[in-house]
Amino acid sequence: MLAAYDFEANIKNVLALGAMPILAEIRPDDAQLDVSRLADIESPRIKAVLVSHLHGGIVNMPALRELADRRGWGILEDVCQSPGAWVYGKRAGTWGDVGVMSFGGSKLLTAGRGGAIFSARDDVMQRIRLHVERGNDLSPLSEIQSALLLPQLSKLDERNSVRAKNALRLAERLGSVAGLTPFPHPKLDIPRPTQPVHYKLAAWYDRDAFEGLRRETFAVAMRAEGISFWPGFRGLHRTHSNRRFRSFGPLSNADRADEQLLVLHHPVLLGSESEIELIAEAAATIRRFAAAIRDAVPPTAYDELGR
Numbered sequence: 001m002l003a004a005y006d007f008e009a010n011i012k013n014v015l016a017l018g019a020m021p022i023l024a025e026i027r028p029d030d031a032q033l034d035v036s037r038l039a040d041i042e043s044p045r046i047k048a049v050l051v052s053h054l055h056g057g058i059v060n061m062p063a064l065r066e067l068a069d070r071r072g073w074g075i076l077e078d079v080c081q082s083p084g085a086w087v088y089g090k091r092a093g094t095w096g097d098v099g100v101m102s103f104g105g106s107k108l109l110t111a112g113r114g115g116a117i118f119s120a121r122d123d124v125m126q127r128i129r130l131h132v133e134r135g136n137d138l139s140p141l142s143e144i145q146s147a148l149l150l151p152q153l154s155k156l157d158e159r160n161s162v163r164a165k166n167a168l169r170l171a172e173r174l175g176s177v178a179g180l181t182p183f184p185h186p187k188l189d190i191p192r193p194t195q196p197v198h199y200k201l202a203a204w205y206d207r208d209a210f211e212g213l214r215r216e217t218f219a220v221a222m223r224a225e226g227i228s229f230w231p232g233f234r235g236l237h238r239t240h241s242n243r244r245f246r247s248f249g250p251l252s253n254a255d256r257a258d259e260q261l262l263v264l265h266h267p268v269l270l271g272s273e274s275e276i277e278l279i280a281e282a283a284a285t286i287r288r289f290a291a292a293i294r295d296a297v298p299p300t301a302y303d304e305l306g307r
């Protein structure tokens, strides 16, 4: 089981195992897996939940852990977008039976490719060890790649906190542009601290508030200003035939995420306060000229703009 709004390869991997993915609804405000909607789902055929913290959001892991334990489900926690995040008092990835992290070229910790997997379960680690020792399709990190990761790791918390501060400021500024609604910031509830990590910063885009300007065109206009905005993921329920998955109940929030999410790529989040202001100003300027931009882009150009 996984959220209907998630990284494409996550459903592909479930299908590659020959298993039937169950796609679950997401929360309406921050597009994270809606754990409260899983409470009624009960089937002896469900083995595990694959869950990702996405675009600076934080999944309610205590609730998921409790439900999974009651149902006998395993949890795979994808922290590719949130290395070092604090999730209800624990590091992201340690609520799951298994945590996975990517060191791909665009990630916050990067070795160009590869990743890490961690678990506190001896049986899981033993299986991983056996798998790694046999011939397999994995491409293990070289020592050089691992060496490149070490200084990044020691700077991770510091950089995460700069990004988090800028993300908070930027979300506030973008939220004042009518038609853009950033994710709400997760509550920082001490003594179980929660601190999100921003590989992306996401906002809902309301096309009507932008004179009908397509989300894709808005993103192109932002990129023309040097700011890396892109549409979010496709909804997995929309890119896969409904013979390839099951779902319980509606996926209308996931529909909306498929259509309306915009994501900002992280490098600018290490910038200065004035650079953060410029991003919000660019968004406001595009809104001011939305009708003109809309009319200047012929409808046929849409496919070339890409998603």
Ligand SMILES: *Cc1c(COP(=O)(O)O)cnc(C)c1O
Residues within 6 Å of the ligand: 007, 009, 052, 078, 080, 081, 102, 103, 104, 105, 114, 115
């Ligand atoms: C990047 C990413 C991955 C894995 O990426 P690889 O390039 O395969 O290492 C997995 N899940 C999420 C949510 C990601 O953002």
